[in-house]
Amino acid sequence: MSQEDHKLRQRIRYRHVEKIYKDLEELGYHDNDPLKVTDLITLDQWHYFGLEPVDAAIKLLDVREGARVLDVGAGIGGASRYLAHKTKCHVTAAELLPDNHRVGQDLTSRCGMTGSVKHVCGDIITTELGKQEFDHVMSFQVILYVEDKPRLFRQLYDSLKPGGTIFFEEFYRLKDVENSDEQAALDFFLLCVNTMPTQQDYKQLLEDAGFQVTVHDNSDAYSEYTHGRWENWDQQRDKYVRLYGEDMVDGWLKLIVTTKKLCNEFGLVGGGRFLARKV
Template sequence: MSKEDHKMRQFIIYRHVEKIYTELKELGYHDNDPLEVTDLTKLDQWHYCGTDAVDAVIKLLDIREGARVLDVGAGIGGPSRYLAHKTKCHVTAAELLPDNHRVGQDLTSRCGMTGSVKHVCGDILTTELGKQEFDHVISFQVILYVPEKPRLFRQLYASLKPGGTLCFEEFYRLRDVESDEEKAALKYFLLSDIALPTQQDYRKLLEEAGFQVTVHDISDSYSEYTYKRWSKFEEPEERSKHVRLYGEDLVDGWRQLYVTAKKLCNDFGLMGAGRFVARKV
């Protein structure tokens, strides 16, 4: 495993890929029980604001029945399944980590959705995407981890049909980093020294790849989300419930992540986010 894979895995360990099975058991499901997409949506969306964020993307891109959509960094397939269920489109769910890919495949199969959601495993930079394959490309909180963003955007551009659209939701830097504390928090959040682009940086990279770009700033909703998530997690009953299910180590790891996200988005006001909508012209 490369050093970068290792770092990503550390992060995902805090996600705890098997967590969803524990949660399903808590809800009374047995292993291999069939599932409905709607049973999963509170559990399988690994980005902020759950299916509301996916609904916003469906609306922004006007995703319709029969469309071919690529989901970059699909996690355990939550957004892909919800999108296919809601719009009757066909989704390719591309995910880097084999564990996430495996759980995603299992959940999709238990939802009876293997005909509409296809899972592929690998680094998006080296995955064979094909030329002019997709009507739309979507992605939620993934692009920040991809080191070669110019190459990524060129590849996504090539994979889209003429007039095709891309929408990704991503964190960005609102201003320069001003202290060691801010620098350390950002490094922890990003898993590395990789620079967090500003909105302007992203816009420029997309335009250089050939896209026509619009940006919707959603920094306020991220700020509210990170604050509410942190304050709920600080409640003693929440902690004891999570410790009972997952143990101290995982709970401390999640807490650290939630505290850091709250600091970056609220206390420091250093990190915001946007929905980037880009059209292939």
Template sequence: MSEEEHKLMQRIRYRHVEKIYTDLKELGYHDNDSLNVTDLIRLDQWHYLGTEPVDAAIELLGIREGARVLDVGAGIGGPSRYLAHKIKCHVTASELLPDNHRVGQDLTSRCGMTGSVKHVCGDIIMTELGNQEFDHVMSIQSILYVEDKPRLFRKLYDSLKPGGTVFFEVFCRLKDVENADEQAALDFFLLCTNTLPTHQDYRQLLEDAGFKVTVHDISTSYREYTYGRWANWDEHRDKYVRLYEEDMVDGWLKLTVTTKKLCNEFGLMGGGRFVAYKV
């Protein structure tokens, strides 16, 4: 396991990837049961704002039936399956962490979607993507954790067909760090990377790779989401302890408190949606 993988594995979600099976049991599913994809979609969107970012990608990129889409940092495959199910397109779900990849493959198979969602595991920088293979690239809250972003964006540019498009949503820094409390919170949140780029930083990186770029600041949505998620986990802690055990719940609460501070009290972190066109 690489140092990057090891650090990312410390994030509370990735230490408890089997949580999805507990959630499925709450819906009445048993081990190895076939899954209704519409049930799974309620549980497997492990990012902010549920299916909204994927719907935004569909609209902003104009994704159509039969398109070939690369999902970078696919996790357990929630956005990939939702996209393939809704649009009837072909999605390659690329994920760094083997446990996420394994669970994603299992869920996709149990949904009967192996014909439309292909899972690949490995560092996206090292993964063979081919030349002009994809119509679109999508990534939700994952680009942050790729250290060599200039190389990533050049690689994505090369992997796209002429006129191809990129959509990604990511955490962005809104101001300079002002004190030790802000720095400590940011360090805890970042874990495996040392920097949090601004909206303008990402724009410049994409333009340097050859893209034409549109930036959407969604920091208000991130402020509302982080506050609401913290309130939910705090209010329903006893229920979640029953389902997931105390270690996981306390880890989630620490993360939700930190992101709430970064996005609300400190105003240090927000969100961005980036649409890039290969020109």
């Protein structure tokens, strides 16, 4: 499947990648204006919990000035730019979808950060990463959508220097599906893959690739976050319709309601953080 045809393009966020420019307009920016990283980081963190998991990655990976870091599934580069800005490391922002890649390059350039963040577009499974190129790898709620996870983890293992570390935050399944309503919600959420691994599944895949693994469950926070996000969008629907249009807002709400069900009503999906070291 090509990058252009990938089913992930059906996800509401990726159909409206230009939304970031509307958000920047609300802050007073115009086309091609230079950007302040401190303004942009309030808008470009596409994963749950904003900057907090990136700060957790910085601490757990012990990212230092000059380190080489690979960001898997970088989207429009939010986490990559913040990481490079905060630690003065060098980040390779790898992204599958060309629209995300294009916008990410533009934002990085407007922030004056092309010297510290390099954008690469392609399938992470087939992209040439080099052998022992990176000190660290990070990823935020992306690995779920990689179909061949054993191959991915082997690829990342090979790309890390000896003793290199990987941090990723990810959704996982907390129990078996019990009825058709749960299955329908999970199918809608999964979109381009057939199954959602459990925490133990991920741990085993990492160990099979040669990593030493530590896991921190964060499912309670996922439940709280998805419920709070639904309340926000439900209560401020009129504001969001004014900014983004009714079709886009209704699409967002469908996804938001689904994740709330999965993480709250059904208790089917949670998430956590994985720290793995190359041994």
